[in-house]
Amino acid sequence: MNFSEKTLQKVRKAEEALAGRFAEIDAVSFAGTRRVIEAFARHRVSDAMFAGTTGYGYNDKGRETLDLIYADVFGAEAALVRHSIVNGTQAIAIGLYGLLRPGDAMLSVTGKPYDTLEEVVGIAGEPGNGSLADFGISYREVPFAGDWDYDAIGRELSDPAVRLVFVQRSKGYLDRPTLSVEKIGELVRFVRAKSGARIFVDNCYGEFCDALEPAAVGVDLMAGSLIKNAGGGMAQSGGYLAGSARAVELASYRLTTVGVGGEVGATFGQNRDLFKGFFYAPHTTAQALKTAALAAWLFEDAGFDVEPRWDAPRHDIIQQVKCGAPEILCAFCRGIQSGSPVDSFVTPEPWAMPGYSDPVIMAAGAFVQGASIELSADGPLRPPYTAFFQGGLTYESGKIGIMAAYEEVMKILAGGN
Numbered sequence: 001m002n003f004s005e006k007t008l009q010k011v012r013k014a015e016e017a018l019a020g021r022f023a024e025i026d027a028v029s030f031a032g033t034r035r036v037i038e039a040f041a042r043h044r045v046s047d048a049m050f051a052g053t054t055g056y057g058y059n060d061k062g063r064e065t066l067d068l069i070y071a072d073v074f075g076a077e078a079a080l081v082r083h084s085i086v087n088g089t090q091a092i093a094i095g096l097y098g099l100l101r102p103g104d105a106m107l108s109v110t111g112k113p114y115d116t117l118e119e120v121v122g123i124a125g126e127p128g129n130g131s132l133a134d135f136g137i138s139y140r141e142v143p144f145a146g147d148w149d150y151d152a153i154g155r156e157l158s159d160p161a162v163r164l165v166f167v168q169r170s171k172g173y174l175d176r177p178t179l180s181v182e183k184i185g186e187l188v189r190f191v192r193a194k195s196g197a198r199i200f201v202d203n204c205y206g207e208f209c210d211a212l213e214p215a216a217v218g219v220d221l222m223a224g225s226l227i228k229n230a231g232g233g234m235a236q237s238g239g240y241l242a243g244s245a246r247a248v249e250l251a252s253y254r255l256t257t258v259g260v261g262g263e264v265g266a267t268f269g270q271n272r273d274l275f276k277g278f279f280y281a282p283h284t285t286a287q288a289l290k291t292a293a294l295a296a297w298l299f300e301d302a303g304f305d306v307e308p309r310w311d312a313p314r315h316d317i318i319q320q321v322k323c324g325a326p327e328i329l330c331a332f333c334r335g336i337q338s339g340s341p342v343d344s345f346v347t348p349e350p351w352a353m354p355g356y357s358d359p360v361i362m363a364a365g366a367f368v369q370g371a372s373i374e375l376s377a378d379g380p381l382r383p384p385y386t387a388f389f390q391g392g393l394t395y396e397s398g399k400i401g402i403m404a405a406y407e408e409v410m411k412i413l414a415g416g417n
Protein backbone atom coordinates (compact mmCIF):
# COMPACT_ATOMS: atom_id res chain seq x y z
CA MET A 1 0.00 0.00 0.00
CA ASN A 2 1.66 3.11 -1.25
CA PHE A 3 -0.01 6.01 0.48
CA SER A 4 1.14 9.37 -0.81
CA GLU A 5 3.17 11.67 1.40
CA LYS A 6 0.26 14.15 1.15
CA THR A 7 -2.17 11.62 2.63
CA LEU A 8 0.24 10.64 5.39
CA GLN A 9 0.74 14.29 6.29
CA LYS A 10 -3.01 14.89 6.43
CA VAL A 11 -3.43 11.91 8.73
CA ARG A 12 -0.73 13.21 11.07
CA LYS A 13 -2.53 16.55 11.22
CA ALA A 14 -5.85 14.81 11.82
CA GLU A 15 -4.45 12.74 14.68
CA GLU A 16 -3.00 15.83 16.35
CA ALA A 17 -6.40 17.52 16.18
CA LEU A 18 -8.14 14.37 17.41
CA ALA A 19 -5.94 13.68 20.45
CA GLY A 20 -8.48 15.14 22.86
CA ARG A 21 -11.40 13.26 21.30
CA PHE A 22 -9.44 10.02 21.33
CA ALA A 23 -8.75 10.47 25.04
CA GLU A 24 -12.49 10.91 25.69
CA ILE A 25 -13.27 7.79 23.67
CA ASP A 26 -10.66 5.85 25.65
CA ALA A 27 -12.24 7.01 28.89
CA VAL A 28 -15.66 5.63 27.87
CA SER A 29 -13.96 2.40 26.79
CA PHE A 30 -12.19 2.13 30.14
CA ALA A 31 -15.43 2.67 32.07
CA GLY A 32 -17.23 0.11 29.89
CA THR A 33 -14.45 -2.44 30.25
CA ARG A 34 -14.52 -1.95 33.99
CA ARG A 35 -18.27 -2.63 34.08
CA VAL A 36 -17.72 -5.78 32.03
CA ILE A 37 -14.85 -7.07 34.21
CA GLU A 38 -16.84 -6.35 37.37
CA ALA A 39 -19.82 -8.27 35.98
CA PHE A 40 -17.59 -11.20 34.95
CA ALA A 41 -16.25 -11.33 38.51
CA ARG A 42 -19.66 -10.92 40.14
CA HIS A 43 -21.06 -13.81 38.12
CA ARG A 44 -17.95 -15.93 38.66
CA VAL A 45 -17.16 -16.62 35.02
CA SER A 46 -15.15 -19.82 34.72
CA ASP A 47 -13.77 -22.03 31.99
CA ALA A 48 -16.55 -24.62 32.44
CA MET A 49 -19.06 -22.07 31.09
CA PHE A 50 -17.45 -22.15 27.65
CA ALA A 51 -18.10 -25.83 27.01
CA GLY A 52 -21.58 -25.50 25.58
CA THR A 53 -24.57 -27.80 25.34
CA THR A 54 -26.52 -29.70 22.68
CA GLY A 55 -30.18 -30.60 22.24
CA TYR A 56 -32.50 -28.66 24.54
CA GLY A 57 -29.58 -26.91 26.15
CA TYR A 58 -31.01 -27.17 29.67
CA ASN A 59 -28.77 -25.89 32.49
CA ASP A 60 -26.34 -24.25 30.11
CA LYS A 61 -24.39 -22.36 32.73
CA GLY A 62 -22.60 -20.29 30.12
CA ARG A 63 -25.79 -19.12 28.41
CA GLU A 64 -27.48 -18.35 31.72
CA THR A 65 -24.48 -16.43 33.02
CA LEU A 66 -24.02 -14.45 29.84
CA ASP A 67 -27.68 -13.37 30.02
CA LEU A 68 -27.05 -12.12 33.57
CA ILE A 69 -23.83 -10.35 32.58
CA TYR A 70 -25.48 -8.48 29.68
CA ALA A 71 -28.31 -7.44 31.98
CA ASP A 72 -25.85 -6.23 34.59
CA VAL A 73 -23.59 -4.26 32.25
CA PHE A 74 -26.52 -2.73 30.36
CA GLY A 75 -28.41 -1.73 33.50
CA ALA A 76 -31.32 -4.06 32.68
CA GLU A 77 -33.22 -6.55 34.85
CA ALA A 78 -32.84 -9.38 32.37
CA ALA A 79 -31.39 -10.22 28.97
CA LEU A 80 -31.39 -12.86 26.28
CA VAL A 81 -28.15 -13.36 24.37
CA ARG A 82 -28.24 -15.95 21.62
CA HIS A 83 -25.82 -16.94 18.87
CA SER A 84 -28.88 -18.30 17.03
CA ILE A 85 -30.54 -14.90 16.53
CA VAL A 86 -29.41 -14.27 12.98
CA ASN A 87 -29.18 -10.48 13.02
CA GLY A 88 -30.35 -7.25 14.58
CA THR A 89 -33.54 -7.29 12.55
CA GLN A 90 -34.55 -10.63 14.03
CA ALA A 91 -33.69 -9.51 17.57
CA ILE A 92 -35.87 -6.41 17.12
CA ALA A 93 -38.67 -8.43 15.50
CA ILE A 94 -38.63 -10.89 18.43
CA GLY A 95 -39.12 -7.95 20.76
CA LEU A 96 -41.91 -6.36 18.72
CA TYR A 97 -43.88 -9.60 18.30
CA GLY A 98 -43.26 -10.36 21.97
CA LEU A 99 -44.70 -7.10 23.24
CA LEU A 100 -47.49 -6.20 20.77
CA ARG A 101 -50.97 -7.74 20.61
CA PRO A 102 -53.84 -7.51 18.09
CA GLY A 103 -55.52 -4.12 18.26
CA ASP A 104 -52.41 -2.41 19.59
CA ALA A 105 -50.76 0.49 17.81
CA MET A 106 -47.00 0.89 17.56
CA LEU A 107 -45.76 4.46 17.54
CA SER A 108 -42.33 5.17 16.11
CA VAL A 109 -41.06 8.51 17.41
CA THR A 110 -37.89 8.55 15.31
CA GLY A 111 -39.51 8.50 11.89
CA LYS A 112 -39.35 5.46 9.66
CA PRO A 113 -37.74 2.38 11.26
CA TYR A 114 -34.65 0.79 9.72
CA ASP A 115 -35.25 -0.43 6.14
CA THR A 116 -35.29 -4.14 7.01
CA LEU A 117 -38.03 -3.58 9.60
CA GLU A 118 -40.53 -2.14 7.11
CA GLU A 119 -41.76 -5.58 6.07
CA VAL A 120 -41.88 -6.70 9.70
CA VAL A 121 -44.10 -3.77 10.59
CA GLY A 122 -46.10 -4.18 7.39
CA ILE A 123 -45.48 -0.78 5.77
CA ALA A 124 -43.71 -2.55 2.89
CA GLY A 125 -43.99 -5.95 1.27
CA GLU A 126 -47.01 -8.15 0.51
CA PRO A 127 -49.88 -8.59 2.94
CA GLY A 128 -50.28 -12.14 4.23
CA ASN A 129 -46.64 -12.80 5.09
CA GLY A 130 -47.23 -12.42 8.80
CA SER A 131 -46.21 -8.82 9.38
CA LEU A 132 -47.40 -7.03 12.51
CA ALA A 133 -50.08 -5.39 10.31
CA ASP A 134 -51.36 -8.86 9.35
CA PHE A 135 -51.94 -9.50 13.06
CA GLY A 136 -54.01 -6.32 13.42
CA ILE A 137 -51.23 -4.19 14.88
CA SER A 138 -51.29 -0.71 13.41
CA TYR A 139 -48.33 1.56 12.88
CA ARG A 140 -47.94 5.31 13.23
CA GLU A 141 -44.94 7.56 13.26
CA VAL A 142 -43.79 10.94 14.40
CA PRO A 143 -40.85 12.29 12.40
CA PHE A 144 -37.63 13.08 14.22
CA ALA A 145 -35.83 16.23 13.10
CA GLY A 146 -33.17 16.53 15.76
CA ASP A 147 -35.38 16.72 18.84
CA TRP A 148 -38.51 15.12 20.28
CA ASP A 149 -41.73 16.50 18.87
CA TYR A 150 -43.44 16.41 22.27
CA ASP A 151 -46.70 17.94 20.98
CA ALA A 152 -47.15 15.30 18.31
CA ILE A 153 -45.98 12.46 20.58
CA GLY A 154 -48.32 13.64 23.35
CA ARG A 155 -51.28 13.70 20.94
CA GLU A 156 -50.57 10.14 19.80
CA LEU A 157 -50.14 8.89 23.37
CA SER A 158 -53.58 10.20 24.31
CA ASP A 159 -54.93 7.31 22.21
CA PRO A 160 -54.98 4.27 24.52
CA ALA A 161 -54.40 1.97 21.50
CA VAL A 162 -50.78 3.13 21.44
CA ARG A 163 -49.14 0.37 23.50
CA LEU A 164 -45.58 0.62 22.24
CA VAL A 165 -43.28 3.57 21.61
CA PHE A 166 -40.47 2.67 19.24
CA VAL A 167 -37.14 4.49 19.22
CA GLN A 168 -34.23 3.98 16.86
CA ARG A 169 -31.11 5.19 18.68
CA SER A 170 -28.77 5.24 15.71
CA LYS A 171 -29.32 7.30 12.60
CA GLY A 172 -29.18 4.14 10.49
CA TYR A 173 -29.64 5.22 6.88
CA LEU A 174 -31.51 8.39 7.85
CA ASP A 175 -30.14 11.89 7.68
CA ARG A 176 -30.61 12.84 11.29
CA PRO A 177 -28.51 12.89 14.44
CA THR A 178 -28.08 9.79 16.56
CA LEU A 179 -29.71 9.93 19.98
CA SER A 180 -27.70 10.14 23.15
CA VAL A 181 -28.87 7.89 25.97
CA GLU A 182 -29.62 11.04 27.94
CA LYS A 183 -32.01 12.16 25.20
CA ILE A 184 -33.74 8.77 25.33
CA GLY A 185 -34.05 9.24 29.11
CA GLU A 186 -35.95 12.52 28.53
CA LEU A 187 -38.40 10.70 26.29
CA VAL A 188 -38.86 7.93 28.88
CA ARG A 189 -39.89 10.49 31.51
CA PHE A 190 -42.32 12.15 29.08
CA VAL A 191 -43.95 8.87 28.01
CA ARG A 192 -44.23 7.54 31.58
CA ALA A 193 -46.04 10.70 32.66
CA LYS A 194 -48.64 10.32 29.91
CA SER A 195 -49.19 6.66 29.16
CA GLY A 196 -48.64 3.04 30.12
CA ALA A 197 -47.16 2.28 26.70
CA ARG A 198 -43.97 0.24 26.70
CA ILE A 199 -40.81 1.76 25.23
CA PHE A 200 -38.65 -0.26 22.84
CA VAL A 201 -35.24 0.81 21.55
CA ASP A 202 -33.47 -0.39 18.43
CA ASN A 203 -30.02 -0.18 20.01
CA CYS A 204 -28.02 -1.31 16.96
CA TYR A 205 -24.60 0.39 16.70
CA GLY A 206 -25.08 2.18 20.01
CA GLU A 207 -23.62 -0.22 22.58
CA PHE A 208 -20.67 1.14 24.58
CA CYS A 209 -20.62 4.52 22.81
CA ASP A 210 -22.15 6.25 25.84
CA ALA A 211 -21.48 5.66 29.53
CA LEU A 212 -24.98 4.11 29.86
CA GLU A 213 -27.32 2.06 27.72
CA PRO A 214 -31.02 2.85 27.15
CA ALA A 215 -32.09 0.06 29.55
CA ALA A 216 -30.36 1.97 32.34
CA VAL A 217 -32.59 5.01 31.77
CA GLY A 218 -35.74 2.92 32.00
CA VAL A 219 -36.77 1.69 28.57
CA ASP A 220 -38.67 -1.60 28.70
CA LEU A 221 -36.72 -3.42 26.05
CA MET A 222 -33.80 -2.87 23.69
CA ALA A 223 -32.22 -5.09 21.08
CA GLY A 224 -29.12 -5.31 18.96
CA SER A 225 -26.84 -7.44 16.85
CA LEU A 226 -23.76 -9.36 18.00
CA ILE A 227 -21.93 -8.75 14.74
CA LYS A 228 -22.01 -5.07 15.61
CA ASN A 229 -20.68 -3.47 18.82
CA ALA A 230 -21.81 -5.94 21.50
CA GLY A 231 -20.09 -8.95 19.91
CA GLY A 232 -16.78 -7.12 20.05
CA GLY A 233 -15.74 -8.51 16.66
CA MET A 234 -15.50 -12.01 18.18
CA ALA A 235 -19.08 -13.25 17.97
CA GLN A 236 -19.64 -15.27 14.81
CA SER A 237 -23.36 -14.56 14.80
CA GLY A 238 -26.11 -13.54 17.18
CA GLY A 239 -28.35 -10.97 18.75
CA TYR A 240 -29.51 -9.84 22.18
CA LEU A 241 -32.50 -8.33 23.94
CA ALA A 242 -32.31 -6.64 27.34
CA GLY A 243 -34.78 -4.79 29.53
CA SER A 244 -37.33 -5.30 32.28
CA ALA A 245 -37.85 -8.85 33.55
CA ARG A 246 -41.39 -9.00 32.13
CA ALA A 247 -40.52 -7.56 28.72
CA VAL A 248 -37.60 -9.97 28.35
CA GLU A 249 -39.85 -12.86 29.46
CA LEU A 250 -42.41 -11.92 26.78
CA ALA A 251 -39.65 -11.71 24.18
CA SER A 252 -38.36 -15.12 25.29
CA TYR A 253 -41.79 -16.64 24.56
CA ARG A 254 -41.48 -15.38 21.03
CA LEU A 255 -37.84 -16.47 20.76
CA THR A 256 -38.74 -20.10 21.55
CA THR A 257 -42.35 -20.80 22.55
CA VAL A 258 -44.83 -19.61 25.12
CA GLY A 259 -44.14 -21.38 28.40
CA VAL A 260 -40.64 -22.48 27.41
CA GLY A 261 -38.99 -19.08 26.99
CA GLY A 262 -35.31 -18.56 27.64
CA GLU A 263 -34.68 -21.72 29.68
CA VAL A 264 -33.50 -23.61 26.62
CA GLY A 265 -31.22 -23.13 23.65
CA ALA A 266 -28.12 -25.18 22.98
CA THR A 267 -24.93 -23.18 22.61
CA PHE A 268 -22.70 -25.68 20.71
CA GLY A 269 -19.45 -24.19 21.91
CA GLN A 270 -20.34 -20.62 20.91
CA ASN A 271 -20.22 -19.34 24.50
CA ARG A 272 -16.49 -18.68 24.54
CA ASP A 273 -16.69 -16.29 21.58
CA LEU A 274 -19.70 -14.49 23.03
CA PHE A 275 -18.03 -14.00 26.43
CA LYS A 276 -14.77 -12.98 24.80
CA GLY A 277 -16.61 -10.68 22.43
CA PHE A 278 -18.42 -8.91 25.25
CA PHE A 279 -15.08 -8.58 27.04
CA TYR A 280 -13.66 -6.87 23.95
CA ALA A 281 -16.80 -4.90 23.06
CA PRO A 282 -16.05 -1.58 24.82
CA HIS A 283 -12.53 -1.57 23.36
CA THR A 284 -13.58 -2.64 19.86
CA THR A 285 -16.30 0.00 19.86
CA ALA A 286 -13.67 2.60 20.77
CA GLN A 287 -11.53 1.49 17.83
CA ALA A 288 -14.49 2.00 15.52
CA LEU A 289 -15.26 5.40 17.06
CA LYS A 290 -11.70 6.59 16.51
CA THR A 291 -11.71 5.34 12.93
CA ALA A 292 -14.97 7.22 12.32
CA ALA A 293 -13.58 10.43 13.84
CA LEU A 294 -10.50 10.17 11.62
CA ALA A 295 -12.71 9.76 8.55
CA ALA A 296 -14.76 12.78 9.60
CA TRP A 297 -11.67 14.96 9.90
CA LEU A 298 -10.13 13.86 6.58
CA PHE A 299 -13.27 14.13 4.48
CA GLU A 300 -14.36 17.39 6.05
CA ASP A 301 -10.91 18.74 5.28
CA ALA A 302 -11.42 17.59 1.67
CA GLY A 303 -14.61 19.68 1.46
CA PHE A 304 -17.29 17.06 2.13
CA ASP A 305 -20.29 17.46 4.35
CA VAL A 306 -19.86 14.93 7.16
CA GLU A 307 -22.04 13.94 10.10
CA PRO A 308 -21.07 13.82 12.89
CA ARG A 309 -18.30 16.41 12.67
CA TRP A 310 -14.87 15.17 13.79
CA ASP A 311 -15.04 16.97 17.15
CA ALA A 312 -18.67 16.14 17.96
CA PRO A 313 -19.69 13.66 20.66
CA ARG A 314 -20.60 10.27 19.18
CA HIS A 315 -23.49 8.05 20.23
CA ASP A 316 -23.06 5.35 17.60
CA ILE A 317 -20.24 4.11 15.40
CA ILE A 318 -21.71 5.35 12.10
CA GLN A 319 -20.03 8.09 10.12
CA GLN A 320 -21.79 9.73 7.21
CA VAL A 321 -19.86 11.26 4.36
CA LYS A 322 -22.13 12.97 1.84
CA CYS A 323 -20.41 12.04 -1.39
CA GLY A 324 -22.75 14.08 -3.62
CA ALA A 325 -22.32 11.84 -6.65
CA PRO A 326 -22.67 8.10 -7.26
CA GLU A 327 -19.12 7.77 -8.61
CA ILE A 328 -17.66 9.26 -5.43
CA LEU A 329 -19.78 6.96 -3.23
CA CYS A 330 -18.55 4.00 -5.29
CA ALA A 331 -14.93 5.22 -5.07
CA PHE A 332 -15.23 5.53 -1.29
CA CYS A 333 -16.52 1.96 -1.05
CA ARG A 334 -13.82 0.67 -3.42
CA GLY A 335 -11.17 2.20 -1.18
CA ILE A 336 -12.62 0.66 1.99
CA GLN A 337 -12.78 -2.72 0.26
CA SER A 338 -9.17 -2.51 -0.94
CA GLY A 339 -8.00 -1.77 2.60
CA SER A 340 -9.84 -4.75 4.13
CA PRO A 341 -8.08 -7.83 5.49
CA VAL A 342 -10.41 -10.24 3.62
CA ASP A 343 -11.57 -9.97 -0.02
CA SER A 344 -9.41 -6.90 -0.66
CA PHE A 345 -9.29 -7.88 -4.35
CA VAL A 346 -13.08 -7.58 -4.82
CA THR A 347 -14.70 -4.52 -6.45
CA PRO A 348 -18.02 -3.63 -4.81
CA GLU A 349 -20.96 -2.88 -7.12
CA PRO A 350 -24.46 -1.55 -6.30
CA TRP A 351 -27.17 -4.24 -6.06
CA ALA A 352 -30.86 -4.63 -5.15
CA MET A 353 -30.48 -6.05 -1.67
CA PRO A 354 -33.50 -7.88 -0.19
CA GLY A 355 -35.27 -5.68 2.36
CA TYR A 356 -33.91 -2.39 1.01
CA SER A 357 -35.86 -0.10 -1.33
CA ASP A 358 -32.98 1.42 -3.34
CA PRO A 359 -29.89 -0.31 -4.77
CA VAL A 360 -27.19 -0.42 -2.12
CA ILE A 361 -23.43 -0.49 -2.51
CA MET A 362 -21.54 -2.27 0.24
CA ALA A 363 -17.87 -2.63 0.97
CA ALA A 364 -16.95 -5.28 3.47
CA GLY A 365 -13.96 -7.48 3.81
CA ALA A 366 -14.77 -9.09 7.09
CA PHE A 367 -13.79 -12.24 8.96
CA VAL A 368 -17.48 -12.69 9.77
CA GLN A 369 -19.87 -12.28 6.86
CA GLY A 370 -21.73 -8.98 7.09
CA ALA A 371 -20.14 -8.00 10.40
CA SER A 372 -20.36 -4.23 10.40
CA ILE A 373 -18.26 -3.85 13.56
CA GLU A 374 -15.54 -4.75 11.08
CA LEU A 375 -14.43 -2.13 8.59
CA SER A 376 -17.38 -1.62 6.26
CA ALA A 377 -19.10 1.06 4.23
CA ASP A 378 -22.43 1.12 2.54
CA GLY A 379 -24.89 3.50 1.10
CA PRO A 380 -28.15 3.47 -0.81
CA LEU A 381 -27.82 4.87 -4.33
CA ARG A 382 -30.04 7.87 -3.84
CA PRO A 383 -29.12 11.55 -3.44
CA PRO A 384 -27.13 12.88 -1.63
CA TYR A 385 -25.19 9.62 -2.17
CA THR A 386 -24.16 9.33 1.43
CA ALA A 387 -21.53 6.79 2.41
CA PHE A 388 -22.36 5.28 5.79
CA PHE A 389 -19.10 4.11 7.18
CA GLN A 390 -18.58 2.06 10.32
CA GLY A 391 -16.35 -0.35 12.12
CA GLY A 392 -12.70 -1.14 12.30
CA LEU A 393 -11.65 -3.96 14.65
CA THR A 394 -8.45 -2.07 15.35
CA TYR A 395 -7.81 1.63 14.87
CA GLU A 396 -4.69 0.81 12.86
CA SER A 397 -6.60 -1.29 10.31
CA GLY A 398 -9.50 1.17 10.25
CA LYS A 399 -7.03 3.95 9.51
CA ILE A 400 -5.61 2.01 6.58
CA GLY A 401 -9.09 1.50 5.15
CA ILE A 402 -9.93 5.18 5.54
CA MET A 403 -6.67 6.24 3.91
CA ALA A 404 -7.41 3.94 0.97
CA ALA A 405 -10.92 5.39 0.64
CA TYR A 406 -9.53 8.92 0.88
CA GLU A 407 -7.05 8.29 -1.93
CA GLU A 408 -9.71 6.68 -4.18
CA VAL A 409 -11.97 9.71 -3.71
CA MET A 410 -9.09 12.13 -4.27
CA LYS A 411 -8.36 10.39 -7.57
CA ILE A 412 -11.94 11.04 -8.74
CA LEU A 413 -11.79 14.67 -7.56
CA ALA A 414 -8.55 15.11 -9.47
CA GLY A 415 -10.34 13.95 -12.60
CA GLY A 416 -8.95 10.40 -12.71
CA ASN A 417 -11.09 7.42 -13.96
Ligand SMILES: *Cc1c(COP(=O)(O)O)cnc(C)c1O
Pocket residue numbers: 087088089090114116168170171172202204205225
Ligand atom coordinates in the same frame (compact mmCIF):
# COMPACT_ATOMS: atom_id res chain seq x y z
C1 LIG B 1 -27.95 -2.78 11.61
C2 LIG B 1 -29.20 -2.17 12.08
C3 LIG B 1 -30.36 -2.92 12.25
C4 LIG B 1 -30.45 -4.39 12.01
O1 LIG B 1 -29.74 -4.79 10.92
P1 LIG B 1 -29.21 -6.30 10.75
O2 LIG B 1 -28.44 -6.23 9.50
O3 LIG B 1 -30.44 -7.13 10.66
O4 LIG B 1 -28.41 -6.63 11.95
C5 LIG B 1 -31.46 -2.27 12.72
N1 LIG B 1 -31.45 -0.96 12.99
C6 LIG B 1 -30.35 -0.21 12.85
C7 LIG B 1 -30.39 1.24 13.18
C8 LIG B 1 -29.19 -0.79 12.39
O5 LIG B 1 -28.08 -0.06 12.25
